[in-house]
Amino acid sequence: EADIYQTPRYLVIGTGKKITLECSQTMGHDKMYWYQQDPGMELHLIHYSYGVNSTEKGDLSSESTVSRIRTEHFPLTLESARPSHTSQYLCASSEWRTGGRETQYFGPGTRLLVL
Amino acid sequence: AQKVTQAQTEISVVEKEDVTLDCVYETRDTTYYLFWYKQPPSGELVFLIRRNSFDEQNEISGRYSWNFQKSTSSFNFTITASQVVDSAVYFCALRQNYGGSQGNLIFGKGTKLSVKP
Numbered sequence: 001e002a003d004i005y006q007t008p009r010y011l012v013i014g015t016g017k018k019i020t021l022e023c024s025q026t027m028g029h030d031k032m033y034w035y036q037q038d039p040g041m042e043l044h045l046i047h048y049s050y051g052v053n054s055t056e057k058g059d060l061s062s063e064s065t066v067s068r069i070r071t072e073h074f075p076l077t078l079e080s081a082r083p084s085h086t087s088q089y090l091c092a093s094s095e096w097r098t099g100g101r102e103t104q105y106f107g108p109g110t111r112l113l114v115l
Numbered sequence: 116a117q118k119v120t121q122a123q124t125e126i127s128v129v130e131k132e133d134v135t136l137d138c139v140y141e142t143r144d145t146t147y148y149l150f151w152y153k154q155p156p157s158g159e160l161v162f163l164i165r166r167n168s169f170d171e172q173n174e175i176s177g178r179y180s181w182n183f184q185k186s187t188s189s190f191n192f193t194i195t196a197s198q199v200v201d202s203a204v205y206f207c208a209l210r211q212n213y214g215g216s217q218g219n220l221i222f223g224k225g226t227k228l229s230v231k232p
Contacts, residue, residue: 106159108158
């Protein structure tokens with residue numbers, strides 16, 4: 001099981017501010033993910049990474065950006081927060097295994113409220 | 116195309132009742148993996164089970180059991196003698212095997228289970 005940490009857990013911020021949501025994992029997993037989840041429950045993949053210096057866009061278009069400079073760290077940045085960015089953001093990681101046996105493990109999430 | 120359908124949006128039961136959460140999937144792959152996750156009110160997703168398409172044996176873990184049937188493309192989850200702590204949103208997911216999204220999960224929309232005392 002992975003240890004994944006997300007900070008902050010809760011964030012209330014004004015429109016136009018730049019924010020960075022932190023995600024770190026201690027298991028050396030290759031792949032990392034960011035999901036956005038609105039109160040209606042559905043999970044949407046917005047970014048993922050296969051490893052250092054790799055970033056890919058997910059299924060849901062997002063104004064956020066990500067970076068992967070270190071294996072254990074996968075921060076998400078919003079340059080100018082807007083009320084439409086209000087949501088829960090979940091980070092996950094998985095260890096690449098042949099045959100598709102990898103499992104994604106999730107962090108506790110960051111609940112973002114943009115006023 | 117790959118898809119996961121959880122037709123039950125919300126279920127409410129009384130403690131000690133058994134409850135089954137349905138999951139139907141679509142895929143053209145012959146080898147695939149299915150998952151269940153639990154999301155309690157605190158918000159994190161907790162991994163419950165991973166099952167590959169070659170293993171159709173039902174699995175039991177305490178009060179939890181999973182019924183995988185390839186013939187009906189279903190991977191249903193049953194909680195026996197439900198407890199208040201089982202109250203959560205439960206997600207079924209299918210792993211994508213090919214293309215640029217290989218390894219990513221396709222999630223159902225989730226089923227919210229409320230267990231009342």
